[in-house]
Amino acid sequence: MTSNDLGDFLRAHRARLRPDDVGLASYGRRRVAGLRRDEVAVLAGMNGDYYARLEQGRERGPSPQVLDAISRALRMDDAARTHLHRLAAVLPDGRRTRPDEMASAELRHLLDGYPHTPAFVLNPATDLLASNAVADALFSPFETADNLARMTFLDVTARTFFARWDRAAEAVVAGLREATGLDPHYPRLREVVSSLTAASGEFAALWSSHTVYGKTRDAKEIHHPDVGPLDLSYQSFDVRGAPGQQLVIYHAAPGSPSARALSLLAA
Structure with a gap:
């Protein structure tokens, strides 16, 4: 930035x-x-x-x-x-409400209420603030499940984990770009963008395109080494009372092979 x-x-x-x-x-x-x-x-x-x-x-x-x-x-x-x-x-900086960097205990309990589908909470810099057991299992192939943008561009696992890596990469950068409009001076966002720009030419190129859109709903094609291909969709929701946080829930069509694969992950 x-x-x-x-x-x-x-x-x-x-x-x-x-x-x-x-x-x-x-x-x-x-x-x-x-x-x-x-x-x-x-x-x-x-x-x-x-x-x-x-x-x-x-x-x-x-x-x-x-x-x-x-x-x-x-x-x-x-x-x-x-x-x-x-x-x-x-707007003067003092009038901005900076994102909360911790998920509340109530929100963590809510995540645990989804025992059969991945659910997690992100801040605008795509840090994983909280996740349920199925999400932990879903992201287990990554060396560290800490920040979706870093995982996508700097962890080699991402290239096989995301069946359409190019689309996943563009989406995560577009979401970061949208977050700059919410608060261009947010320190954690600047830190993530700066580190990825220096470490990944692919990230730098996508960042310079200024493509912008946020998480709402979409499809995810994932290949998990333990349970195979997963065709998932997701919904994301702003967490009221926790500025900047988003609750993301992945789900599979009932009775589908992907739903059965998620059940295996949950087990």
């Missing part, structure tokens, strides 16, 4: 678009990838100098209307538009 996360985010999205993607003619040799700043300003209906200052970090506090115009000009989806608004929010 840099001191100008908003500008970095805008530049990354600008670089993805070509003039013909947005109905503009292109003349002469282009010195930059994607759209020029003045082209984005035209599409957003604003002064070119103002947009340049915004991207350079010299303009603070753009209005929601300006941000919406820019997001439309850059063809952002809903997740990216929401992230843009979060990055542009000007």
Whole structure:
């Protein structure tokens, strides 16, 4: 992360678009990838100098209307538009509620109430704060089950554990990127991003793409060395009363081979 996360985010999205993607003619040799700043300003209906200052970090506090115009000009989806608004929010650090770094005893008891399916709690930096017995068994092939991002990029087990490693890797980076919009100054998140950027070229490349989306629900294709392939889906829930924490629950279709495999893990 840099001191100008908003500008970095805008530049990354600008670089993805070509003039013909947005109905503009292109003349002469282009010195930059994607759209020029003045082209984005035209599409957003604003002064070119103002947009340049915004991207350079010299303009603070753009209005929601300006941000919406820019997001439309850059063809952002809903997740990216929401992230843009979060990055542009000007809030004193003292008004931010930092994520809780410990799962409560009540939440740990709740996890134990899922005896047949993996359930665990993450903070925005993807640290595993708590997990039930089935989740412990699920992640047992990893040398250390401590942080999902680190496990995905730095533990060789991940390459076979995730049947579609590329998709899993993109998802974990996109989730970290979304977390920067919630609190760009969160120390643990900065620590994780910095260490992974230095240790993994694949992480660094994905991080620089500024792709953003969070955990909601999706499919997971896993190959566990003890029970074989697992086709799972998951749901994630914000933990009210514990800012930044997410409860994640994996589950398999009832009666499926994956459900039977989970039962073996639970045993």
